[in-house]
Amino acid sequence: MAKIVIALGGNALGKSPEEQLNLVKNTAKSLAGAISQGHKITISHGNGPQVGAINLGMNYANEHNQGPAFPFPECGAMSQGYIGYHLQQSLQNELNRQNITQDVVTLITQVEVEADDPAFKNPTKPIGTFYSKKQAEKIEKEKNYIFKEDAGRGYRQVIASPMPKNIIEIDSVNRLINNNNVVIAGGGGGIPVLKSEGGNIKGVSAVIDKDRSSALLADNIVADKLIILTAVEYVYMNYGKSDQEALQEIDSKQAKDLIQEKQFATGSMLPKIEACLDFVTQGKDREAIITSLENLDDALAGKTGTIIKK
Ligand SMILES: Nc1ncnc2c1ncn2[C@@H]1O[C@H](COP(=O)(O)OP(=O)(O)O)[C@@H](O)[C@H]1O
Numbered sequence: 562m563a564k565i566v567i568a569l570g571g572n573a574l575g576k577s578p579e580e581q582l583n584l585v586k587n588t589a590k591s592l593a594g595a596i597s598q599g600h601k602i603t604i605s606h607g608n609g610p611q612v613g614a615i616n617l618g619m620n621y622a623n624e625h626n627q628g629p630a631f632p633f634p635e636c637g638a639m640s641q642g643y644i645g646y647h648l649q650q651s652l653q654n655e656l657n658r659q660n661i662t663q664d665v666v667t668l669i670t671q672v673e674v675e676a677d678d679p680a681f682k683n684p685t686k687p688i689g690t691f692y693s694k695k696q697a698e699k700i701e702k703e704k705n706y707i708f709k710e711d712a713g714r715g716y717r718q719v720i721a722s723p724m725p726k727n728i729i730e731i732d733s734v735n736r737l738i739n740n741n742n743v744v745i746a747g748g749g750g751g752i753p754v755l756k757s758e759g760g761n762i763k764g765v766s767a768v769i770d771k772d773r774s775s776a777l778l779a780d781n782i783v784a785d786k787l788i789i790l791t792a793v794e795y796v797y798m799n800y801g802k803s804d805q806e807a808l809q810e811i812d813s814k815q816a817k818d819l820i821q822e823k824q825f826a827t828g829s830m831l832p833k834i835e836a837c838l839d840f841v842t843q844g845k846d847r848e849a850i851i852t853s854l855e856n857l858d859d860a861l862a863g864k865t866g867t868i869i870k871k
């Protein structure tokens with residue numbers, strides 16, 4: 562039996578509510594399978610495409626005098642509710658079907674970041690949909706948004722992505738886990754908040770990388786394993802080139818060397834590798850796996866995915 566944090570990538574969750582629900586229903590079968598094997602599962606998820614879509618929709622309504630503007634922390638909170646709802650419903654249905662008596666709880670999670678994080682001056686987190694270079698340049702001029710190329714897939718709006726420092730609701734997460742609940746926490750990397758000297762917290766415009774928050778969550782709940790589910794079965798060397806090569810298992814030294822060689826794209830694979838490195842090096846006998854959503858069963862059985870060890 563292992564204590565596992567499973568992080569679902571925002572880009573791997575489909576492009577519409579219908580697509581997302583179908584994907585999540587499938588993933589729920591694997592998650593319930595892992596729970597029936599005795600594993601203690603905690604779930605986190607990304608929100609890049611979803612938080613971008615929510616923000617775009619709200620901005621559109623606002624620009625057409627049909628509603629107020631919605632800042633990013635509020636959009637992040639909505640994305641936690643939207644994705645958490647699908648996960649909570651699908652997994653609860655699956656657990657009930659398998660007569661497993663565990664409740665699934667989505668916890669709105671705030672994550673503290675630092676006001677002087679250099680990320681606020683250098684936005685890197687891709688959100689929303691993909692655009693052509695021409696479309697991106699046009700929107701950049703019209704709206705003052707910043708766009709960057711995203712791992713060969715097109716151009717996306719980028720916003721600040723500060724490092725997660727502290728999960729505000731971590732005690733509640735631990736209490737819920739210890740009381741036999743499956744917890745969905747840290748959705749979209751958590752809602753970014755700043756803490757004042759008096760201890761008050763308030764939202765700040767950013768989207769935290771969910772891989773980094775998931776590693777923090779896994780460390781905080783003292784998990785054995787961190788599984789990051791994305792759109793690719795393996796992490797590759799020379800990704801996208803004719804000689805790309807799947808990485809089966811790497812240790813922290815090899816991972817650091819590959820980072821030096823710039824094998825992993827900033828804003829997509831790099832934060833995943835760095836998050837896995839943080840998690841495995843901060844504790845004993847820890848393992849991280851990166852694979853695709855549909856390969857969760859095989860990854861749990863150690864049959865696929867890129868395994869990262871200390
Ligand atoms: N070396 C690499 N190996 C595999 N995938 C890579 C690599 N470098 C960049 N990628 C890209 O990173 C993507 C995963 O990052 P991203 O889409 O941000 O994940 P998610 O939204 O699922 O968290 C892959 O689908 C792939 O397009």
Ligand SMILES: NC(=O)OP(=O)(O)O
Nearest residue numbers: 571607608609749771
């Ligand atoms: N917040 C976040 O990291 O989302 P993605 O997994 O969609 O990039």
